Amino acid sequence: MQTSEQLTDLRQLCQENGLDMRTDLWQHKQSGNWIMSKVGAEKLQGRNNIDIDMDVSAAGIDFAIVKVTATRTVKVEGKTTLKKLTARTLGSANPKNCTQISYYAEMAEKRATVRAVLKLMGFSKLGVSGEEEADDFARARNQASPTLEQATEQRPTTGGGNSSAAPAPSAGAAPSSAPDDADDFMAIASAIDSINEANTLDELQATWKTIPKQVAEELAVYSAKEERKEHLKRNQTLAA
Numbered sequence: 001m002q003t004s005e006q007l008t009d010l011r012q013l014c015q016e017n018g019l020d021m022r023t024d025l026w027q028h029k030q031s032g033n034w035i036m037s038k039v040g041a042e043k044l045q046g047r048n049n050i051d052i053d054m055d056v057s058a059a060g061i062d063f064a065i066v067k068v069t070a071t072r073t074v075k076v077e078g079k080t081t082l083k084k085l086t087a088r089t090l091g092s093a094n095p096k097n098c099t100q101i102s103y104y105a106e107m108a109e110k111r112a113t114v115r116a117v118l119k120l121m122g123f124s125k126l127g128v129s130g131e132e133e134a135d136d137f138a139r140a141r142n143q144a145s146p147t148l149e150q151a152t153e154q155r156p157t158t159g160g161g162n163s164s165a166a167p168a169p170s171a172g173a174a175p176s177s178a179p180d181d182a183d184d185f186m187a188i189a190s191a192i193d194s195i196n197e198a199n200t201l202d203e204l205q206a207t208w209k210t211i212p213k214q215v216a217e218e219l220a221v222y223s224a225k226e227e228r229k230e231h232l233k234r235n236q237t238l239a240a
Contacts, residue, residue, distance in 0.1 A: 002032070002127055007151060010034065010126045014148065017044055017121065025128070027145035028137060033127045034148065035137045041114045041130060044121050048072050052113055056105065057189035058220045063094040064104040065189040070116035087120035090189055099135060107132065187215050192224045201232050 002010065014021050024040030027033070044050070053069040070087045091112025093104040114130030131137050191211045198204035208216065208225060215221055 002034070004152070006126050007148075010123070010128070011148060013122060013126070018047055019043060021148035025148050026139050026142050027148075027151060028129075029142050029145045030136070033129065035131050035133075035139075035142070036114070036118065036123065036128050037131055037139070038110070038114070041117050044123075045070075045113075045117050048121065050117055050120060052116070054109060054112070057090065057192055058224075059105060060220060062104070063092070064108040065090055065092045065186070066105065066108040066112045067189065067193070068109070068112035068116045070113075070120045072120055085120060087116045089115040089119060090186060091115060092186065092189075097134070187212070188218050188221055191215050191218075191221045195221070195224045195228050198228060198232070201229065201236070204228055204232060 011021065013019075014025070019025065019040055023037070024043065025034050025036050028035055045052070049072065051071045053071070055067045057065040057067045059065070067088065067090050072085045073082050074085060075081070076083050089112055091108040091110070093107035093111065098104055098107045110132045111130065114132060115124070118124045118128055118130065129137065131139070135141070194207050194211070195204065198207050204225070211221065216225075
């Protein structure tokens, strides 16, 4: 749920970025937070010339974790120089949070990309999430919700007079349908990133010691460690 001040900020952001407050966003009727359509996120990306760099952090038969870095070049206020703004985030997909079986990598990429764009452009801090985050976020399931132009700070409620509602997941968080699994996947991705950042065998060994045992036992993590070790060994041999 947003305050009246946050709603004002959100409307201003939409106007500045050419978003249609009637079609590009809708309100999640259970939590009161706002959902952005895939088209809306693409408008943001195109209008602001946002470059996307994607890397598959980990993947298996029934899961995928994708890391995305979004970059935007802007002018420094009051100067003629330019600076780059970046936002990095992860997206995951697995059987519990992705109903499109066999499309895990594609779904993880969509989630990570929209999260990064929303984060870079300031929408995430106002509680905006992408429609791909959860089935419950689909426009078809929130048809009766007010538009952003009509909305107030009052939280909507579900039917039956029950005013309590669980908050929607934030733009940087995995959908709540599988929090434990999502946390595991994120831990695996983080461990693999740390392993791949090691530049010497000593650094790799030190990094390995910091990884929790249950994460280190995952095949994807162990394989990443062995691959990095072989890579570093080859580099040392060539440098000798």
